[in-house]
Amino acid sequence: xxxxxxFTSGGDSQGMNAAVRACVRMGIYLxxxxxxxxxxxxxxxxxxxxxxxxxxxxVSSIIHKGGTVIGSARCMDFKEKVGRLKAAKNLIERGxxxxxxxxxxxxxxGANLFRQEWSDLLDQLLKEGSITKEQRExxxxxxxxxxxxxxxxxxxxxxxTIGTDxxxxxxxxxxxxxxxxxxSHQRTFIMEVMGRHCGYLALSAALATEADFxxxxxxxxxVNWPTRMCKKLEQERTAGQRLNIIIVAEGAIDRDGKPIxxxxxxxxxxxxxxxxxxxxVLGHVQRGGSPxxxxxxxxxxxxxxxxxxxxxATPGTEACVMSLDGNQAVRLPLMECVEKTKAVAKxxxxxxxxxxxxxxxxx
Ligand code: ATP
Numbered sequence: 001x002x003x004x005x006x007f008t009s010g011g012d013s014q015g016m017n018a019a020v021r022a023c024v025r026m027g028i029y030l031x032x033x034x035x036x037x038x039x040x041x042x043x044x045x046x047x048x049x050x051x052x053x054x055x056x057x058x059v060s061s062i063i064h065k066g067g068t069v070i071g072s073a074r075c076m077d078f079k080e081k082v083g084r085l086k087a088a089k090n091l092i093e094r095g096x097x098x099x100x101x102x103x104x105x106x107x108x109x110g111a112n113l114f115r116q117e118w119s120d121l122l123d124q125l126l127k128e129g130s131i132t133k134e135q136r137e138x139x140x141x142x143x144x145x146x147x148x149x150x151x152x153x154x155x156x157x158x159x160x161t162i163g164t165d166x167x168x169x170x171x172x173x174x175x176x177x178x179x180x181x182x183x184s185h186q187r188t189f190i191m192e193v194m195g196r197h198c199g200y201l202a203l204s205a206a207l208a209t210e211a212d213f214x215x216x217x218x219x220x221x222x223v224n225w226p227t228r229m230c231k232k233l234e235q236e237r238t239a240g241q242r243l244n245i246i247i248v249a250e251g252a253i254d255r256d257g258k259p260i261x262x263x264x265x266x267x268x269x270x271x272x273x274x275x276x277x278x279x280x281v282l283g284h285v286q287r288g289g290s291p292x293x294x295x296x297x298x299x300x301x302x303x304x305x306x307x308x309x310x311x312x313a314t315p316g317t318e319a320c321v322m323s324l325d326g327n328q329a330v331r332l333p334l335m336e337c338v339e340k341t342k343a344v345a346k347x348x349x350x351x352x353x354x355x356x357x358x359x360x361x362x363x
Pocket of ligand 1: 009010011012041073074075076077078079103104105106107108109110111113150
């Protein structure tokens with residue numbers, strides 16, 4: 001059977017285990033020899049015990065776990081050609097020419113680069129005598145399928161990234177908990193949620209918890225935001241509300257591109273309204289805990305689709321990324337999606353927020 005390996009890279013997210021499980025089982029089902037690569041690209045570069053063959057039962061009882069059971073890492077070595085040479089050698093030794101990479105845009109970019117460079121790397125390994133001529137011919141093509149694991153939902157091309165739904169669940173549980181204590185003491189709470197370039201979590205959480213105000217990177221408010229916000233908070237109190245909730249994405253900014261931090265928002269509230277105001281930074285809680293049903297199913301579907309894409313690949317097939325389009329699992333050109341994602345980041349940096357939202361499209 002064909003050699004196939006799966007690994008997780010970059011920041012972890014809930015649902016990665018479901019994806020790993022689906023890759024392993026679909027791979028075995030289709031007759032592949034399937035491997036785990038532990039600790040992301042670092043494990044690929046280091047080889048040894050980091051690359052182990054998987055069997056049907058090695059992915060039992062992981063679907064309900066958060067994070068990634070095979071580990072993830074950021075890896076400087078893989079950014080250097082020497083590192084990628086070592087990685088290629090480790091894969092060839094085990095007959096692996098199909099990779100499922102589960103990660104963010106950085107991880108997917110690295111995988112694409114690896115595929116493009118594969119021939120050169122093998123030539124060099126052959127020259128050094130690290131691989132045989134037979135191996136050079138037999139493993140001439142590397143195939144890549146990407147899955148996007150990220151809680152931010154910040155990747156262009158897919159409606160939902162794996163982990164976003166669970167993170168949203170974590171956030172609204174936390175806000176519901178805060179609401180009850182805020183009610184008792186008539187407090188105002190400012191909740192900082194993740195999202196450096198993407199306000200999806202902040203906005204969705206605000207809608208789902210009936211928050212009073214939300215700050216998201218894509219919708220920077222004008223200079224009058226303190227007045228508008230305070231007026232809104234006061235209105236709510238006058239209408240009989242005993243508390244206020246404000247949600248701030250960690251990447252929230254104003255129209256000059258200056259950060260709007262939870263601290264800054266608190267200052268404004270305290271100064272103008274003299275309300276008892278507290279900040280809660282949710283932090284890594286959002287990335288933890290068990291994955292939601294949606295993320296488990298998403299991971300299953302995308303993982304299975306990735307393996308099928310690899311099995312159908314021919315020597316010229318470009319790297320693809322699995323994406324959710326409406327309710328369909330589809331395959332899209334990986335680099336096009338990465339480029340689009342980068343274009344969104346650039347538009348944001350250039351303060352072209354409308355363009356950023358437009359480019360991001362449905363995701
Ligand atoms: P997150 O969304 O959590 O940031 P990510 O996949 O974008 O996830 P990165 O830190 O950008 O996270 O990338 C993860 C790893 O992928 C890097 O540590 C590196 O090993 C590899 N990688 C990223 N970009 C490249 C690149 N241009 N060339 C080679 N490898 C890369």
